[in-house]
Amino acid sequence: MTREEILAQHxxxxxxxxxxxxxxxGPAGLSTAIRLKQLAAEYGREVSVVVLEKGSEPGAHILSGAIMDPRALNELIPDWKDKGAPLNVPVTEDIFLFLSERGATRTPGFLLPKNFENHGNYIVSLANFTRWLAQQAEGLGVEIFPGFPAAEVLYNQDGSVKGVATADMGIGKDGQPTENFQLGMELHAKYTVFAEGSRGHLGRELISRFQLDQGRDPQSYSIGIKEVWEIDPARHKPGLALHSAGWPLDETTYGGSFLYHMENNQIAIGFVVGLDYTNPYLSPYEEFQRFKTHPNIRWYFEGAKGAKRLAYGARALTVGGLLSLPKTVFPGGALVGCDAGYLNASRIKGSHAAIKTGMLAAEAAFAALGEGRQHDELTAYPKAFEASWLHRELNKARNFKQWFKMGRTVATVMTGVEQFVLGGRIPWTIHRKKPDHVSLRPASECTPIAYPRPDGKLTFDRLSSVFISNTNHEENQPPHLTLKDPQIPISVNLHDYAGPEQRYCPAGVYEFVEDEAGGGARLQINAQNCVHCKTCDIKDPTQNIVWVVPEGGGGPNYTNM
Structure with a gap:
């Protein structure tokens, strides 16, 4: 039964x-909703607002370092402290290390660029903050539908966005309705705001359909992999924020680490790798595990009372910055937060940008509704962004990612010049010309990387990590990781690039196995393991993998991430 036949029958x-x-x-979508309801109350008007969330609850799919700059939150909810926002650990000390394989050099505080200073910021669990933000939204009358992924953009006859449709439930692996089948529902709106996070699948469609990235630099992404540990209290210092660059990555590979001391003797430790890396043998997951073995990092896990790993997750980051920012409005809707790409990679921060852009989009939509408009472009939103402190902040960091094309040493020096010497008043602009997926070199031109076996104490394999991410999907459903051409993984990816998908995926979703029918290898997709990081959708060299939404509520269930 085809999709059309299912609709005709049901x-x-x-x-x-x-x-x-x-x-x-997430923070962007909920901030949009909150600001709309605040304005409605202020002006005595009714505005109906609904938020769709593909996770089992708000925060279930939220993963970030995270250090939060509260500037936008101060504007959205000035009394957030009184309302119990979980910002409990102010940053007390910044450390930046350059690592060699066995040693480390600390950057003196007086040489630390402003973008790496975190005075006045807070170490948070962004997942827990998102849950709190959802409570604030619901308290204002916002409807939130968790477990209902938006699977399809709906369009009016004139091409403007009409709304979205949620995914059907109860479709079996064979694509046919099961006894639990439930047809998705349509949600129509005067304006639809897309706040899916990095590489949102509907945002990707909209950017292509409306050519929103025309004239912009190609977008760039990284993968962030994170664990939460409970460590010996003697080695825990609440408020310490440690960042590093260098080993185990080489000079030409963009990336670095973070280690944040949270409350309750817990630390958040993570590793970021730019998805424009060139060696197909590189595994971001294994690089993270190897990073933890560095003497200066291992020390935190070796106290007398030991350490225990509590959580694991991974997520793509949109790091192209201002020069890669697409047009954020189109007839009937807008992109906010990381769905557009507002993250400031130089500060490793995006939540403040998500909140601010959600507010700006809400203010533009509220004004349009008050004028009786619908389904047009909210041009007031990008105009307000261009006049905002956020635009000024991102403009100062516009070259950050681009410098890494010339290697880490040049990037470090030029970041210092731009941010420390020039104070962000930069007279030049550096552009990118290629998307991340074209950066891989053929395996024949690269050296394989021998990664050590995990010890099960400090370093771990993928499957044990996925287990503690609480990831689950309904098994009897069509795969949400789809291939445009099922032959390409063997004929191109395996043949030319040694099968990079089995290394860039941090969840063990992709593996090459012997075909039972003979004839060599085949790609096996273990979609049950997927943590929704979107790396495959970004890094696949042939762009043959397309990520679509699984059945509602599927994926990770992060708690303190």
């Missing part, structure tokens, strides 16, 4: 009407 889909539909209950 349809039409139920439709619900709202003033504003928001896709994604």
């Amino acid at each position: 349809g039409p889909r139920e439709a619900m009407e709202y003033d504003v539909v928001i896709v994604g209950a």
Whole structure:
């Protein structure tokens, strides 16, 4: 039975009407909703707002370092402390290390560029903050539908965005309805705001359909891999923020680490690798595990009372910055937060940008609704962004990622010049010309990397890591990791690039196995393991992998990430 036949038999889909539909209950989407309701209360108007969330609850799919700059939160909810926002650990000390294989050099505090200073910021669990933000939104009358992924953009006859449709439930692996089948529903809106996070699958469609990236630098991404540990209290210092660059990555590979001391003797430790890396044998997951064995890092896990790993996760980051930012409005809707790419890579921060852009989009939508408009472009939103402190901040960091094309040493020196010497008043602009997926070199031109076996105490394999991410998907459903051409993984990826998908995926989703019918290898996709990081959708050299939403509620269930 085809999709059209299913709709003909079970349809039409139920439709619900709202003033504003928001896709994604992260900081950007929830801030959009909160600001709309604040304005409605201030001006005595009714504005209906709904937020769709593909995770089992708000925060379930949220992963970040994270150090939060509270500037935007101060604007959105000035009394957030009184309302119990979980910002409990102010940063007390910044350390930046350059690592060699056995040693480390600390950057003196007086030479630390402003973008690496965190005075006034807070070490947080962004997942827990998102849960709190959802409570604030619901308290204002926002409807939140967790477990309902937006699977399809709906369009009016004039091409403007009409809203979205949620995914059907109860479709079996064979693509046919099961006894648990439930047709998705349509949510129509005067304006639809997309806040899916980095590499949102609907945002990707919209950018392509409306050519929103025309004239912009190609977008760039990184993968961030993170663990939460409980360590010996004697080696725990609440508020310490440690960053590093260098080993185990080589001079030409963009990336670095973070280690943040949270409350309750817990630390968040993570590793970021730019997805424009060139060696197909590189594994971001194994680089992270290897990083933890450095003497200056291992020390935190070797106290007399030992250490225990509590959580694991991974997520793509949109790091192209201002020069890669697409046009953020189109007829009937807008992109906010990391769905557009507002993260400041030089500061390793995006939550403040997500909150701010959600507010700006909300203010533009509220004004348009008040004028009786609908389904047009919210041009007031990008204009307000261009006049905002966030634009000034991102403009100062516009060259940060581009310098790494010339190697880490040049990038370090030039970041210091731009941020420390020039104070962000930069008279030049450096552009990127290629997307990340074209950066891989053929395996024949590269040296394989021999990674040590995990010890199960400090370093771990992928499957044991996925287990503690609480990842789960309904097994009897179509795979949400799809291939445009099932032959390409063997004929191109394995043949030319030694099968990079089995290394860039941090969850063991992709593996090459012997074909039972003979004839060599085949690609096996273990979609059950997927933590929704979107790395495969970004890094696949042939762009043959397309990530689509699984059944609602599937994926990781992060708690303190």
